[in-house]
Amino acid sequence: xxxxxxxxxxxxxxxxxxxxxxxxxxxxxxxxxxxxxxxxxxxxxxxxxxxxxxxxxxxxxxxxxxxxxxxxxxxxxxxxxxxxxxxxxxxxxxxxxxxxxxxxxxxxxxxxxxxxxxxxxxx
Amino acid sequence: xxxxxxxxxxxxxxxxxxxxxxxxxxxxxxxxxxxxxxxxxxxxxxxxxxxxxxxxxxxxxxxxxxxxxxxxxxxxxxxxxxxxxxxxxxxxxxxxxxxxxxxxxxx
Numbered sequence: 001x002x003x004x005x006x007x008x009x010x011x012x013x014x015x016x017x018x019x020x021x022x023x024x025x026x027x028x029x030x031x032x033x034x035x036x037x038x039x040x041x042x043x044x045x046x047x048x049x050x051x052x053x054x055x056x057x058x059x060x061x062x063x064x065x066x067x068x069x070x071x072x073x074x075x076x077x078x079x080x081x082x083x084x085x086x087x088x089x090x091x092x093x094x095x096x097x098x099x100x101x102x103x104x105x106x107x108x109x110x111x112x113x114x115x116x117x118x119x120x121x122x123x
Numbered sequence: 124x125x126x127x128x129x130x131x132x133x134x135x136x137x138x139x140x141x142x143x144x145x146x147x148x149x150x151x152x153x154x155x156x157x158x159x160x161x162x163x164x165x166x167x168x169x170x171x172x173x174x175x176x177x178x179x180x181x182x183x184x185x186x187x188x189x190x191x192x193x194x195x196x197x198x199x200x201x202x203x204x205x206x207x208x209x210x211x212x213x214x215x216x217x218x219x220x221x222x223x224x225x226x227x228x229x230x
Contacts, residue, residue, distance in 0.1 A: 015216050033167070040169050046214065048132060048168035048187050075166070078130075078189075080216045107218040111171070112206045 010110040013082040016089065019055070019101040021063060022073040026098055032075040035100070039079055042088060047079040057101060080109035126195040128220045129202070131213050132168070134176060136184040139211055145188040148213075152192055155201055160192040170214060193222040 024031040032049050039047045055074030056062045063072040081089065086104065093100065137144040145162050152160045168187030169175045176185040194202065199217070206213065 015218060036167060036169065036175070040175070046132065046168065046170040048165045048189060050163060050189075051166045105218055107216050109214070109216045111212060111214050112203065113210050113212040 010108050011080075011082060012106070012108055013080060014086050015105050015107040015109075016079050016081060016086060017103045018077045019057060019103075020075050020077070021055075021057075022051075022075060023071040024100075026096070030075075031098065031100065032077055035077050035098075038092060039077075039089065042085070042092065044079055044081055044085055044089070047077055050076045050078065052076060080107060124195065124223050125219070125221055126193060127199045128191065128193050128218050128222070129199065130216045131190045132170060132215070133188050133190070133213060134168075135164070135186040135188055139209070143188075144211060144213070145190050147211075148190050151205060152190075152194075152202065155198065155205065157192055157194050157198050157202065160190055163189045163191065165189060193220060 018032075018035055020031045020035075022030060022032070026034045029037075036047045036049055052074040054063065057074075063074050131145075131148055133144045133148075135143060135145075139147045142150075149160045149162055165187040167175060167177045170187075176187050
């Protein structure tokens with residue numbers, strides 16, 4: 001993808017954060033991994049998966065890190081999307097009957113020092 | 124305090140001025156007087172090159188990294204100007220927030 005050529009420099013949209021855990025699975029892989037791959041195949045610009053140290057969710061059970069085994073490690077997936085992309089993601093998750101907690105917040109996003117600044121290479 | 128949360132996305136092997144770009148960004152924010160910044164190493168991610176980067180035990184070089192900070196509107200303007208002048212290329216998310224410290228004496 002060539003930043004700056006297709007999109008305006010700053011995009012108004014949403015930050016979506018999905019909260020799941022390591023041992024939640026969907027279609028034979030971890031749900032978190034599935035969400036990242038699905039976002040990618042839908043043409044979403046990027047997604048980041050973060051492994052958390054501790055958390056609790058709708059079951060009120062606190063999950064936290066043990067040195068040896070952490071199958072229920074809390075995970076978050078963060079992505080910045082346009083309103084239209086957000087609608088498509090939620091439609092996709094509904095169609096797949098994926099139950100996952102999320103937060104959605106209005107944001108601006110973009111690439112600083114992209115094509116406009118003439119920075120072809122990285123610093 | 125009203126301001127912005129800025130999250131910058133980079134990876135472990137992107138460098139600027141002889142250090143990792145993420146580390147440079149944290150130091151630059153500090154030098155500009157921004158109250159705090161947190162660097163988080165992510166497990167996996169993909170971005171503008173469409174390639175999925177994972178943090179494996181053996182090869183951590185391209186681990187995705189994010190840097191999160193909260194700042195005033197003026198500080199955001201300063202930081203963006205600084206990044207533009209350094210010609211660093213960085214994806215970011217900017218969102219309006221309220222932030223502050225709990226446990227104030229007068230509260």
